[in-house]
Amino acid sequence: MIRQAIIVYKKELKDMVRDRRMLIAAFSFALLGPVFMGFIFMLTTDKDAAEQNARLAMANMQQAPGLVAFLEKREITVIPYNGDTAPDILPEGSDAVLMLPDDYAASLKSGRVIMGALYVNESSKTGMEKGFEISGAVDRFGGYVAGIRLTARGIPPAIVSPIATSKFDVSEESFVSQTMSGSFLMLIIMAPFIGGLAVAVDTLAGERERHSMQSLLAQPVSAKSVIFGKLAMVSTFSIVGTLLALATFLFAISLVPAGMLPIALHLNMFTVSLIVLQLVPFAIFIATVQLFISIQVKSFKEGQSYISMFMMVPMFVAYLKIFGGSKLHEAAFFAPILSEMESLSSLIFNGEADFAHMASSIVVAVVGIIVLTTLTARKLESEVMLDAA
Amino acid sequence: MIIVKELAKAYGDVHAVRSVSFHADDAQITTLLGANGSGKTTTLRAISGLLKTDKGSVTVDGITVADDSESAQRRLGVFPDSFGLYPRMTTREHLVYFAELHGLTGTALNVAIDEVTGTLNLSDILDRRTEGFSQGQRMKVALARAILHKPSNIVLDEPTRGLDVMNIRLLRTILLNLKAAGHCVLLSSHVMAEVEALSDHVVIMADGIVCAEGSPAELIARTAQPNLEEAFVVLVEQSQKNNQKQGEAA
Numbered sequence: 001m002i003r004q005a006i007i008v009y010k011k012e013l014k015d016m017v018r019d020r021r022m023l024i025a026a027f028s029f030a031l032l033g034p035v036f037m038g039f040i041f042m043l044t045t046d047k048d049a050a051e052q053n054a055r056l057a058m059a060n061m062q063q064a065p066g067l068v069a070f071l072e073k074r075e076i077t078v079i080p081y082n083g084d085t086a087p088d089i090l091p092e093g094s095d096a097v098l099m100l101p102d103d104y105a106a107s108l109k110s111g112r113v114i115m116g117a118l119y120v121n122e123s124s125k126t127g128m129e130k131g132f133e134i135s136g137a138v139d140r141f142g143g144y145v146a147g148i149r150l151t152a153r154g155i156p157p158a159i160v161s162p163i164a165t166s167k168f169d170v171s172e173e174s175f176v177s178q179t180m181s182g183s184f185l186m187l188i189i190m191a192p193f194i195g196g197l198a199v200a201v202d203t204l205a206g207e208r209e210r211h212s213m214q215s216l217l218a219q220p221v222s223a224k225s226v227i228f229g230k231l232a233m234v235s236t237f238s239i240v241g242t243l244l245a246l247a248t249f250l251f252a253i254s255l256v257p258a259g260m261l262p263i264a265l266h267l268n269m270f271t272v273s274l275i276v277l278q279l280v281p282f283a284i285f286i287a288t289v290q291l292f293i294s295i296q297v298k299s300f301k302e303g304q305s306y307i308s309m310f311m312m313v314p315m316f317v318a319y320l321k322i323f324g325g326s327k328l329h330e331a332a333f334f335a336p337i338l339s340e341m342e343s344l345s346s347l348i349f350n351g352e353a354d355f356a357h358m359a360s361s362i363v364v365a366v367v368g369i370i371v372l373t374t375l376t377a378r379k380l381e382s383e384v385m386l387d388a389a
Numbered sequence: 390m391i392i393v394k395e396l397a398k399a400y401g402d403v404h405a406v407r408s409v410s411f412h413a414d415d416a417q418i419t420t421l422l423g424a425n426g427s428g429k430t431t432t433l434r435a436i437s438g439l440l441k442t443d444k445g446s447v448t449v450d451g452i453t454v455a456d457d458s459e460s461a462q463r464r465l466g467v468f469p470d471s472f473g474l475y476p477r478m479t480t481r482e483h484l485v486y487f488a489e490l491h492g493l494t495g496t497a498l499n500v501a502i503d504e505v506t507g508t509l510n511l512s513d514i515l516d517r518r519t520e521g522f523s524q525g526q527r528m529k530v531a532l533a534r535a536i537l538h539k540p541s542n543i544v545l546d547e548p549t550r551g552l553d554v555m556n557i558r559l560l561r562t563i564l565l566n567l568k569a570a571g572h573c574v575l576l577s578s579h580v581m582a583e584v585e586a587l588s589d590h591v592v593i594m595a596d597g598i599v600c601a602e603g604s605p606a607e608l609i610a611r612t613a614q615p616n617l618e619e620a621f622v623v624l625v626e627q628s629q630k631n632n633q634k635q636g637e638a639a
Contacts, residue, residue, distance in 0.1 A: 004490060007486070011486045015475055015478055210476070214471070220490065383439065
């Protein structure tokens, strides 16, 4: 049976590789998707800004020499803001704008509350971090002035600060990085769906439509051998497409300066090996599902319609994880695709193996491969396979 | 040698074959003759191991197809009702693929390809992809694929359909050569001239049953008609009347 499966595999592979449309359909996503994603990542980075001090544009700067000195001591560059009104966008080269009132100096002298306004842009990771840095420094200046005033009146400053706290961000990831990491996972998860799509349809529905199935089934070859051979061919496309997508993405990401990404990747030989170990059975499982769909239909066109609909599944699941992941019950993450994404997320972004989700995804894949291959082979033995569209 | 006994096959309420029995001997050309829908293709598919029958049995060289279809298929060369070629593969690649499925490898495989290339004069299309082949060229590839492994039994479902005169003559010569070499050749057709010219034994089918069988000369003599076409019409009409009577009696 294995010998015959190999004969079928070799023939199928040769047949499919000769079809340029099949190759384009299988590998265009794997090659272009990650490059596009890498480009998006580059757009979210700002190398120059990250390497420079935070720059604050300040209205009525001449009235606040103490504040300016305080900020510059903390490596924040202060420049004058020349606008008369609050900014709609930050001026070129500024990370924030501090609008001080015209009576800043008088109010500071008389101890009145100064109503200032700080304008920041948090649409990028760098902008968010620098806005946070400037805002903190301005607040600290306020505390510094208050401390001097209290000391001058003989009151220990600590009396108005019974609790001193430091702030630490313990959120797993910001929304930007959550979206980015989710998009990356979606891209990897979708690769086997796209890699095997066209060939899975052609190898069964297409063969049936071309009437070559009847000739094949009249040969002394078992249905299982035929299905194993065809599954091996579709899996080859799925696995190569997936690994190519992963490699292309890593190459694209290597072009982005280190430390400038909105997400951190923790990849080494160990994690990459585990990623491959997990993706291979997943790709074979998806190939099996596609073959199972393909054998139910009579024509290439019909098969293409159903398998294209099946492509929406990983997309929906990925968006569910990105936008609704925090609301899902823990058990939901052991479902197919979600467990895959959880495990890959842990490997890629934390550098740790999440063996529970990894085992879940591999077990589901192996069981799925066995069940669906058996059902597909049984269907191939059915005489309905002799009729084409 | 192919023996079919009381074969029956229904698709839901449609009885494609009700009761078909006949035998096709070695070194003879046996033809299933019948109108469209008479059950010829279903019978040939049952012989080829492509479908499971509801009743009856088929044996190929003594092997019961239902019990061991792969062994039976090793002794068969099947030329299906449609050529079913792979358009992106060359003629040689078709032959290699099907020969390997029959277990041929190495020198035996190359010798088999050389022989069939000579027999069917395939050299000019041997290394061309089959996409764009004419009907005649497609027929040659399909036939080469069927006889490559030198099966003792060759089954052809309406092999002359769509062929021009020259290709029909070529096919006829090849079938006669196979018969002369001792092969059992079983084909289906509804082209009277072809059946009369080729067949040693004719099995006339109508509505899923065998109406009559014998050599063309015997069938003509039995009905006292001038040719096989007229004999066919008489025998089918008689069968239908008998069926009607049996139905009314039941």
